[in-house]
Amino acid sequence: MKKYNVGIIGYGWVATAHIDAINKSDTAQVTAIFSSRELDEGKLSSEWGSSIHTFTDLDQMLEDESLDIVSVCSYPNQHKEHAIKIARAGKHLILEKPLALSWEDCKEIETAINEAGVKTCVCFECRFSNQFKVTKSIIDQGLIGELHYGEIDYYHGIGPWYGQYRWNIKKETGGSSLLSAGCHALDALLLCMDDDVVEVTSYETKSRNAIFKPYEYNATSVTILKFRNGAIGKCASSIDCLQPYYFHTHLCGSEGSLLDNKFHSMKLNTNKDNWSELAIKMLDSGDVSDHPYQDQFETFFNSISENIDMPLTSLSLAMKTFEVVFAADKSATEGKFITL
Amino acid sequence: MKKYNVGIIGYGWVATAHIDAINKSDTAQVTAIFSSRELDEGKLSSEWGSSIHTFTDLDQMLEDESLDIVSVCSYPNQHKEHAIKIARAGKHLILEKPLALSWEDCKEIETAINEAGVKTCVCFECRFSNQFKVTKSIIDQGLIGELHYGEIDYYHGIGPWYGQYRWNIKKETGGSSLLSAGCHALDALLLCMDDDVVEVTSYETKSRNAIFKPYEYNATSVTILKFRNGAIGKCASSIDCLQPYYFHTHLCGSEGSLLDNKFHSMKLNTNKDNWSELAIKMLDSGDVSDHPYQDQFETFFNSISENIDMPLTSLSLAMKTFEVVFAADKSATEGKFITL
Amino acid sequence: MKKYNVGIIGYGWVATAHIDAINKSDTAQVTAIFSSRELDEGKLSSEWGSSIHTFTDLDQMLEDESLDIVSVCSYPNQHKEHAIKIARAGKHLILEKPLALSWEDCKEIETAINEAGVKTCVCFECRFSNQFKVTKSIIDQGLIGELHYGEIDYYHGIGPWYGQYRWNIKKETGGSSLLSAGCHALDALLLCMDDDVVEVTSYETKSRNAIFKPYEYNATSVTILKFRNGAIGKCASSIDCLQPYYFHTHLCGSEGSLLDNKFHSMKLNTNKDNWSELAIKMLDSGDVSDHPYQDQFETFFNSISENIDMPLTSLSLAMKTFEVVFAADKSATEGKFITL
């Protein structure tokens, strides 16, 4: 079977994660990398195990007819330009989060992609993590009933000990607490609550620790969502906390609750005074046997083959999440409710 | 609402457990006790909180028209005589396990009860325990699929440190390892496998420790069951082991397995390398917040009110379990397969 | 030393908790109980170990000059009337939460008490629990630095299995999710964040389970608080969830975080990848060796002796909490931000 050829834009940490996952799949391989820096083709090819051409001119790379898919791993403020170029070149797209740094840019991307008729996969790979596969199965099997309240939060201090800190601290490239990282939690919350958001309220604040002083935006926010069916959701995002990484999930339903890897279900008659505990590869545990990127990309490659929309993380689904993200940031900045 | 009046036959440890559970219910109360010993009515009434008459003549007690139900807590070798008398007196029956010490006696009891048309509850109260409510729910929700292999075992050393040891060691009153105690495990296995047994094989052995020398029968047995649908079950029963009490359950199905309070379910996408763990009040944990006797008796009183058959532990269901118990003991003694 | 004599208004579950704690102290004793029902003085005296007079006429009890203190354990909708009467009778007051069911009533109570010049203790006894003593010490020792974000939540399903369910479901007597129970969490949040609230937003929802249908108000709410110093707080309160009782605390500061009984502190150089774990008698653990009521009452009796204001749970401190509670409920009902 023919393997899809994938080009990568940008060569930072996230790019290496993409290349690793793509080359581990049976159905695709990385054959091109665009970077503003000169890279050593031989070294890259031997490191990643596929024959890789490098480009410092993006247009040139996009002219390569053998390329089927291009993955956008550039700085967030370059996403729009890169995505539109790729779409117009007729390639399918893998788009790292955040999609872009404004809702208008997101919509321009969407328009270009719709016009091009190419397929898309937005990297909300948590939807492919073992944690959210199990969480969603618990909900879908009816074990905790219909949800009326849910919280999913992101607590992960992004300080100078991470490479991305350098550009993440800037408003222009990091955007906001949600755009920078918390959107994964908000996206997971939307996956679980599974209903349309009708109203958003958000508040922001920031740490007093000098480490986080360089952040040009408030690096902690908390957002409340009102769903059409009356349910309420809440998403805290803090990238200036100092604690173990915690991807906190708490879902309350009509037959029980789920709290991280624990649950209680009236349907199973479990003892209500204690939590039952699920064997899950938790996102915040660093369990390396979980491979959400690889699962997501293989699913994308299959959906291209079968000419169907990417399940779970297509552009149209991701747009719903980003619409809420931008509404939240607007609410926090302007100090008012946002109705969707 | 009128409360049912219950009489008790025998006043040993199990009788006190019955009285306690009955008087804690809202729907019945103990009003009579028959014992060959003279008992102090005043002391009993104040201890148990209901007005209790005592009898040393069973017939006299059974003539009491205010009595609705009689519970048989006498020695196992008296069960048949007592049960038949009660049935003929037109009272409903609570029957402690073992029903009787031979299959013929069981059938005589059944005949008398069917002729009298009274209702029955046989004390396989484990079916009302939190452990087997959860276990059955896991199966019924399809989380481990269709079962093809199951084990439920009873490991609990009954030595001189227990009062019942005195008569339990005798063939005439204890019967066998299964009749004495292991029938709870075998009954739970039948509950879970939920199919007809077509063949039984059993082997027996005994401990070399001097403590257990007085046992007149082999106090350890292991039984294999073949079910009509091709599934296989196994039940070990050891009352001469020296270890923590262990009510071992292991069920293998087409979508996962359950091991005691742990499970794996393909339906939930849980990590197959580790067990998920259910919050259960385990039978072998001595969790006093679990009340299988009380739940069972309240269900029985309700089924009398509603004039329906006792669910889960009616005589007709219990007969199926005892048929297998006697077949197993016969197989072990005679050294051959028994076909049912 | 003379012991204070305490009268109790109402004789439900909470009254028995008060009496038990008061009589276990060395400095006070319950000598009077007012109830609309006739109660047996002899039985009460022997049960509680102090000589107790009972009254069915409140005015008569308040005329008793030997009474120093009166505790208000009546239905919430009677609190205002009772509190004002007691104050006017010149007795010190113990006031169960909620103080009253409207902010106006709270202020009337405050006025009466200020006029009378009596001392008060409002039952926010969680401030005297081991959990919040430790939590506050962690903050006060600077181990997690200055807080910029905090969550304290109350998850505890109050269904028909609790006596209070009967009247708690009514708007008139239960009030709201916060007034019914969640105010303990909100009060603890104010204790920890230790700054003035300037803005409040709240949303409400309710469970789809039939058990909770009788609630006349939305039994789950989530509230966001903005503090004068820019910090943000969040308090979820759910009395219609089905799960183990969970009094969730998560505080993020400039030197670390505290999550329930866990913490990380840069000041201690602990491993940031794992939580350190504090030995705490948790509120939601049912640890019976913790006695917040008794500690609170002994502190109150001492503050009367020393003629100082009750620390931590005086009326004036509690008023700050209830002002936020009523603002939150108003925000949820009217769908707008409330500025304080």
Place this chain on the structure above:
Amino acid sequence: MKKYNVGIIGYGWVATAHIDAINKSDTAQVTAIFSSRELDEGKLSSEWGSSIHTFTDLDQMLEDESLDIVSVCSYPNQHKEHAIKIARAGKHLILEKPLALSWEDCKEIETAINEAGVKTCVCFECRFSNQFKVTKSIIDQGLIGELHYGEIDYYHGIGPWYGQYRWNIKKETGGSSLLSAGCHALDALLLCMDDDVVEVTSYETKSRNAIFKPYEYNATSVTILKFRNGAIGKCASSIDCLQPYYFHTHLCGSEGSLLDNKFHSMKLNTNKDNWSELAIKMLDSGDVSDHPYQDQFETFFNSISENIDMPLTSLSLAMKTFEVVFAADKSATEGKFITL
């Protein structure tokens, strides 16, 4: 000291495990590999660190006089032919399990080996695992007394996610649940019970999951053993279950019991209500610091040097295990007891 030169027949997963263990020992090295496929000598030599010649003609390899030992890692249905050839060539043998796929073939192998007078090591390497070293020590130190009942079981789903699934599903190459994998558990049971088997009964069944449909035999069996001294043993083997790998051990003796890595011993006065827990590298834990293969092979090389029989896993000891395995499979197929 001269190192023994070892040749390997077959180059699948198990062969690589043999080579790794042999080359890590101080007393032997792999110098030859026979495979029907052409292999790259240089690559093999550099990968394994010894100079390796490859052969596609087995007779040619066996003519190599420098070869001292040959290890049989071919498909099970080739074992007999290969073993006999090696014996006749005068080489010592390492034999992977199953020895062969019929009792007659096993006996032909034994005859050839006895005639050749060479030494043998059959890969029941679990006897050299830390788990069974500890288990045997507990028994040998008398801590659990004389055993009267024992269970050792093998639960490990072998589905398409394992390479061997391809040929393991076939009756011709996989054989039966016991021959395929469960024989390790049965062998461990014989090691622990340490007595002659006089009677065997076995039952078979299979999973309803489509994954396991391709199995040409019933992939789950349960076998009961009666020992000469009256003790009873039981061995379940399931390679079509879906759960964490579980090598279950439960041994009941006159002074206590052992359950997996837990035990109770009257000899040590430990608390009978709780299990004591042994630090063991469990077979089913994937503890990579345990090296049963290497220990077994080093013991084998030493026994050749000392011209003594291989302890624990010689052919004559392994024959006893396989005699029981074939008896069990016959019992299951023919539906009758087998007397040995």
Place this chain on the structure above:
Amino acid sequence: MKKYNVGIIGYGWVATAHIDAINKSDTAQVTAIFSSRELDEGKLSSEWGSSIHTFTDLDQMLEDESLDIVSVCSYPNQHKEHAIKIARAGKHLILEKPLALSWEDCKEIETAINEAGVKTCVCFECRFSNQFKVTKSIIDQGLIGELHYGEIDYYHGIGPWYGQYRWNIKKETGGSSLLSAGCHALDALLLCMDDDVVEVTSYETKSRNAIFKPYEYNATSVTILKFRNGAIGKCASSIDCLQPYYFHTHLCGSEGSLLDNKFHSMKLNTNKDNWSELAIKMLDSGDVSDHPYQDQFETFFNSISENIDMPLTSLSLAMKTFEVVFAADKSATEGKFITL
């Protein structure tokens, strides 16, 4: 069978522990109590379930011929006088620790008892605790070989929260850290090391916390023992620490080590990188199912019946421990080694 009648001297906390344990035995009962305070015979008899006479004149009690045994539960500085009187009255003795507050007094007691020929039991009841039964069994089964180094320590802050604090702080009644409480640890160390002490060195210190200021002696000491066979022992005793009660045991032998309830044994081949863990009712755990007092007293009553010396805690064995205790205290005070 006749029950022994026991008299008690003193009626403080330890006396109630003795009475409870004695009356729970089948072989003795408390029939007399001497106290300087007047006590209510009726109340005592009903509380303890045996008919008890009270005395304020000790000589009068000792004249009672029905008394077989007398237990000395008076203040430590009264032990000598009381013990000698009892011995001369021809009664057997139970002697609470410390035996006396000087070595000379101990020897006077011993002389009087030897002259009287009565039997004795000194309350080193830890020798009858489950913890030291298991510890001694581990040693006696050879599982950790011959000991060459051992530590047993006592860490338990005795502050105003304990009744005994009042008199324990005084040099005259408390004596020293070892005499007050630590002698239990030192006695257990001698039990385990099982050899003669030839040299003792000890150092003392005290807490800087104001709570412990009233102690008239240094409430923390550490003692090193040299045994005849060359082994070394160490015993720390701290009654002015602030931490969970910790009865620390660490024994190093030629085949392994034991650390509290954990051990490693080369004899069992356990994994040396991890501790095995014994199910023990630990002294410092407050496990109420352990009854060292009762076991000790029943053993004493049996040894009187059988006219043999009390095992484990006879006076002559206890004298060896106290000789070391006094040598340690002398070493600490005088700043020199003490040779025994």
Place this chain on the structure above:
Amino acid sequence: MKKYNVGIIGYGWVATAHIDAINKSDTAQVTAIFSSRELDEGKLSSEWGSSIHTFTDLDQMLEDESLDIVSVCSYPNQHKEHAIKIARAGKHLILEKPLALSWEDCKEIETAINEAGVKTCVCFECRFSNQFKVTKSIIDQGLIGELHYGEIDYYHGIGPWYGQYRWNIKKETGGSSLLSAGCHALDALLLCMDDDVVEVTSYETKSRNAIFKPYEYNATSVTILKFRNGAIGKCASSIDCLQPYYFHTHLCGSEGSLLDNKFHSMKLNTNKDNWSELAIKMLDSGDVSDHPYQDQFETFFNSISENIDMPLTSLSLAMKTFEVVFAADKSATEGKFITL
């Protein structure tokens, strides 16, 4: 920035640990190795990633002007000669423990270094471990108050399974239990107690296991220290025990205690009946994410740059520890107290 060039003396296990840590730092690199054996420069350079020259003549290496620092990783009995040479060559020194095998040698080293005016780092790298950073922070934050008693012990069997066993067993090269390894524990004790030692007593013993017979000195010792402020310390060191590696710490202070990774603090109001537990990378846990060597060396390189004394592990601080070590060994040998 210029990187410091480091030379290494000796090429055993500890040398490789130094090279690895030095080359991982940003501020230095290994450029020279002296060894009596010929080493392959190319292989070393490629293995360690820096360009390395090798020498078999030490003087020649020391003549290399590009060398800034030399690390002494030779056998302990060569340390003095090597250290003095390096100092005289004007290079800064890293000195592995033990500094030397006699106090006189230590002082000669100190004199030479003082004369040369070079900087020193003695490898008491445990002071840079996460465990002792946290321990010291707990003390420095006042959480356990002023210490009056402390124990830090080293239990780690050094048998034939370790390479160093070969020379460690000799008196001439191993020295004593403390010199060989236990000095790390004693040094940590001095760090924590933070006061001058005024008196030392020590006892020695040895294992009866044949494995440890070759030791020419007593491989277990226990030492008591008296500090100027009256506090007492104790350090056991056993390299002939058979158990998991245990670096035992127990510190008792006026506000609480610390036991290994557990603590209780009155300052935090934690529950005194249970230990709080700190997230620490324990020395005895083999946590590879802790890098004490690297932290120590980077601190050393920075202190050279800033021309300040090495914090925590300078020669002058280490001399204090070795003075106590030699006093302890003298006390044990001569059987008397040593006053400092």
